[in-house]
Amino acid sequence: MATTPLFITPPPPPSATAAPPFTVETLAVLIDKSKSKTHLLQIHASLVRRNLDDHTILNFKLQRRYSSLGHLNYSVTLFNRTRNRDVYTWTSIIHAHTQSKLNDQALSYYAQMLTHRIQPNAFTFSSLLNGSTIQPIKSIHCHVIKFGLCSDTYVATGLVDGYARGGDFISAEKLFDKMPEKSLISFTTMLMCYAKHGKLLEARLLFDGMEGNRDVVVWNVMIDGYAQNGFPNECLLLFRRMLVEKVKPNVITLLPVLSSCGQVGALESGRWVHSYIKNGKDGVVGVEVRVGTALVDMYCKCGSLEDARKVFDKIDGKDVVAWNSMIMGYAVNGLSEEALKLFHEMHGEGVRPSYVTFIALLTACGHSGLVTKGWEMFNLMKNEYKMEPRVEHFGCMVNLLGRAGRLQEAYDLVRSMKIDPDPVIWGTLLWACRLHNNISLGEEIAEFLLSNDLASSGTYVLLSNIYAAAGNWDGAAKVRSLMKDSGVEKEPGCSIIEVNNRVHEFIAGDLKHPKSKDIYLMLEEMNSWLKGKGYTPKTDVVLHDIGEEQKELSLEVHSEKLALAFGLISTRPGTTVKIVKNLRVCLDCHAVMKMISKITGRRIVMRDRNRFHHFDNGSCSCGDFW
DNA sequence: GTAGGGTTAG
Structure with missing residues (x-):
């Protein structure tokens, strides 16, 4: 434990005039109001002068103040010097440690407290459980029962929280259901x-049951729950309801809401939230860093880099997260030079990069095939910043090398890794094999994955892809049946498009949309345009051994084409069409998007699982390299 | 003289 000496300067000799007539009460107030360690040390010295350093209450207050000002070591030294430790003293030192996430020490103080025969009370357990992942929670629960404190709302809530944080969801629920009195905090x-x-x-059920008693935090938890678990649409719907119910959102509310706009690429909704924020304050120039970062992220994920940059420049006190968001935004939109430039600016501002910064930089290099620059960054991270590359950094490098056709180099890098490669890395390598038609390496890797139980749906899809591209239909069929047997399912492709603040979702061959008829009519029209320009469908992306005509038909109804058709009929000519797809864009759809952008004179922005494609006048920002 | 809830980048 830290042992910073408290009494370096000996107290001055007592004199009748030096010490004004402070009472215990006024000293207590002084301690509570003190703003700094120096201030506190002065009061402390004065306690010593007045022979009050054995005063339990003043010592308790002093101890608490030291730790709340972030000087745990002073708190501990004082605790060690306190002769008459009562339950307050012990509870306070426990609280100080859980506040600093020092759970083991907190628990050890609790144990010592018991050996000193001081009986804990509800406050002790509440402090011990204070939002921590303290273990073992079951034993603490037993102690709570033993001391008869189960029915205390604070303690029970702390236990529910403790079980929940420790991942014991069932116990948390059981305990909550049995609580005799539940506060808003318990809920x-x-x-x-x-x-x-x-x-x-379950969350929504509880949330709905709390109607009439919900404060902004309750709304935030529910809204954030949707955003964090892949339900961005539900998040946005609930946010709208919150506004309808006249609950005033705070900064925290906006973060998951903006994140959801980004997840679905809902630029209109995102802009609306942005103007809502701007209207909320009266001409203040700077943007709060968390909201600013969330806005930057949202605009980047909606493909609007100009807006992102405008917000980014206005952020007050940019931290590394803010820089990362903007750098990553440039990276996934294929603006690698901008990403690298911004990194240098960040360096100039004296902000130290984090491991995420390097993921962003390597992503930028990957999307533009900058192999040399990639290695440079990878080495910079290791040598200059002394950061050990994580699996994600290796993943970026494998992607970079693999796509540049340097398969052996990529494979060697994976083999050289001290940490275990994750399924994403293997998938990346397989993808590169598919891209460069390296069947033998592809098979070798796939077999390794299958025999080591590391195969995901992506593995199967890529392997059947590799076989199909080589015309090996037996191989492709074998893989498909293997996939069926293993029970993994291919994630269905899905595209979304936002029109008039509403998000519309399409899967391949979808007939569920109310405007289905018009959409398919538009699709036919698109096809006639394409045929007129001499377009031939890229049927080799179809993995099944079926007739050419059937292949064409299956391509025509891909989800991204349905979304595009809907976008064309429901927005004004000249408007940019923005589509988000959950998987990578297919080769045929990519070609179609390019041509449609030229034929209609519209810009099409498409976000796929990996990056952005900005289609304009017949070409794509990715340079057909993705 | 004591205790509790939400935070952004891949």
């Missing part, structure tokens, strides 16, 4: 527990 804690475990239905 919020349980709600958070559901939300963190992805139990959105």
Whole structure:
């Protein structure tokens, strides 16, 4: 434990005039109001002068103030010097440690407290459980029972929180259900527990049951729960309802809401939130860093880099997260030079890069095939910043090398890794094999993955892709049946487009949209335009051994084409069409997007799983390299 | 003289 000496300067000799007539009460107030360590040390010295350094209450207050000002070591030294430790003293030192996330020490103080025969009370347990992942929670629960404190709302809430944080969802629920009295905090804690475990239905049930008693935090937890668990549309819907119910959102509310706009690429909604924020304050120039970062991220994910940059430049006190968002924004939109430039600016501002910064930089290099620059960054991170590359950094490098056709180099890098390569890395390598038609390496890797139980749906799809491209239909069929047997399912492709603040979702061959008829009519028209320009469908992307005509038909109804058709009929000519796809864009759809952008004179922005494609006048910003 | 809830980048 830290042992910073407290009494370096000996107290001055007592004199009748030096010490004004402070009472214990006024000293207590002084301690509570003190703003700094120096101030506190002065009061402390004065306690010593007045022979009050054995005063339990003043010592307690002093100890608490030291730790709340962030000087845990002073708090501990004082605790060690306190002769008459009562339950307050012990509780306070426990609280100080859980506040600093020092759970083991907190627990050890609790144990010492018991050996000193000081009986804990509700405050002790509340402090011990204070939002921590303290373990073992079950033993603490037993102690709570033993001391008869189960029915205390604070303690029970702390236990529910403790179980939830430790991942014991069932116990948390059981305990919550048995609580005789539940406070708003108890409900919020349980709600958070559901939300963190992805139990959105249970969370929503509890949330709906709290009608009339919901404060802004409750709304935030529910809204954030949706955003964090891949339900951005539900998040946005609930946010709208919050506004309808006249609950005033705060900064925290806006973060998941903006994140959701970004997730679905809902630029109109995002802009609306942005103007809502701007209207909320009266001409203040700077933007709060968290909201600013969330806005930058949202605009980048909606493909509007100009807007992102405008907000970014206005952020007050940019931290590394803010820089990362903008750098990553440039990276996934293929503006690698801008990303690298911004990194140098960041360096100039004296902000130290984090491991995410390097993911962003390597992503930027990957999207433009900058192999040399990529290696330079990879080495810079290791040598200059002394950061050990993580699996994600290796992933970026493998992607970069693999796509540049340097398959052996990529494979060697994976083999040289001290950490275990994750399925993403293997998938990246397989993808590169498919891209460069390296069947033998592709097979070798796929077999390794299959025999080591590392195969995901992506592995199967890529392997059948590799076989199909080589015309090996037997191989492709074998892989498909293997996939069926293993029970993994291919994630269905899905595209979304936002029109008039509403998000429309399409899957391949979708007939569910109310405007289906018009959409398919538009699709036919698109096809006649394309045929007129001499376009031939890229049927080799179809993985099944079926007739050419059937292949063409299956391509025509790909989700991104449905979304495009809907976009064309429901927005004014000249408007940019923005589509978001959950998987990578297919080769045929990519070609179609290019041609349609030329034929209609519209810009099309498409975000796929990996990056952005800005189609304009017949070409794409990715340079057909993705 | 004591105790509790939400935070952004891949």
